[in-house]
Amino acid sequence: xxxxxxxxxxxxxxxxxxxxxxxxxxxxxxxxxxxxxxxxxxxxxxxxxxxxxxxxxxxxxxxxxxxxxxxxxxxxxxxxxxxxxxxxxxxxxxxxxxxxxxxxxxxxxxxxx
Amino acid sequence: xxxxxxxxxxxxxxxxxxxxxxxxxxxxxxxxxxxxxxxxxxxxxxxxxxxxxxxxxxxxxxxxxxxxxxxxxxxxxxxxxxxxxxxxxxxxxxxxxxxxxxxxxxxxxxxxxxx
Numbered sequence: 001x002x003x004x005x006x007x008x009x010x011x012x013x014x015x016x017x018x019x020x021x022x023x024x025x026x027x028x029x030x031x032x033x034x035x036x037x038x039x040x041x042x043x044x045x046x047x048x049x050x051x052x053x054x055x056x057x058x059x060x061x062x063x064x065x066x067x068x069x070x071x072x073x074x075x076x077x078x079x080x081x082x083x084x085x086x087x088x089x090x091x092x093x094x095x096x097x098x099x100x101x102x103x104x105x106x107x108x109x110x111x112x113x
Numbered sequence: 114x115x116x117x118x119x120x121x122x123x124x125x126x127x128x129x130x131x132x133x134x135x136x137x138x139x140x141x142x143x144x145x146x147x148x149x150x151x152x153x154x155x156x157x158x159x160x161x162x163x164x165x166x167x168x169x170x171x172x173x174x175x176x177x178x179x180x181x182x183x184x185x186x187x188x189x190x191x192x193x194x195x196x197x198x199x200x201x202x203x204x205x206x207x208x209x210x211x212x213x214x215x216x217x218x219x220x221x222x223x224x225x226x227x228x
Binding site for chain 1: 153154158205
């Protein structure tokens with residue numbers, strides 16, 4: 001059974017810092033990995049999608065890497081801003097005939113001015 | 114273009130009752146997935162429908178059922194509600210089935226409270 005762990009569970013940083021959020025998964029036979037952002041009580045917004053054959057993806061100040069062999073992904077946020085405050089979730093999907101994603105519990109990020 | 118829409122926004126039900134949640138995918142998307150998110154945890158996969166057929170089912174009891182209509186909108190039904198069914202129910206749509214796994218686009222969710 002796939003298990004996804006996100007560390008740290010919570011993080012509070014001053015504005016301007018560079019951040020690294022971690023996601024680890026127990027079964028390396030994944031189809032892809034996706035990072036999401038969730039604001040309190042809201043739905044999820046997709047940030048980056050990394051296919052299993054890729055090593056990293058970048059979008060603006062965000063960079064996500066994937067190391068399947070070690071079962072790890074990191075989300076790097078450069079020059080953090082108060083608007084980045086949210087919960088960040090990672091999800092991995094398993095290969096096969098249907099898309100069955102497994103989510104981590106998320107990292108709750110607060111960026112204070 | 115409108116994003117994924119869900120109705121109702123909030124719902125309060127009593128134990129033992131039945132509830133129906135609705136989801137409209139992004140125009141052109143044929144896949145709809147449902148998730149349950151209990152406070153403080155990540156979303157748990159319930160169902161995926163693609164082209165009106167069930168393509169995936171998570172580890173949920175038979176009290177949970179869903180269907181997809183010809184216009185690709187979807188309903189999630191939960192019977193015999195339990196207190197533990199209280200959660201945010203999320204719907205996501207994507208352009209293809211899990212074979213290609215495009216990005217999932219999520220709706221704002223329906224907050225269900227069971228008393």
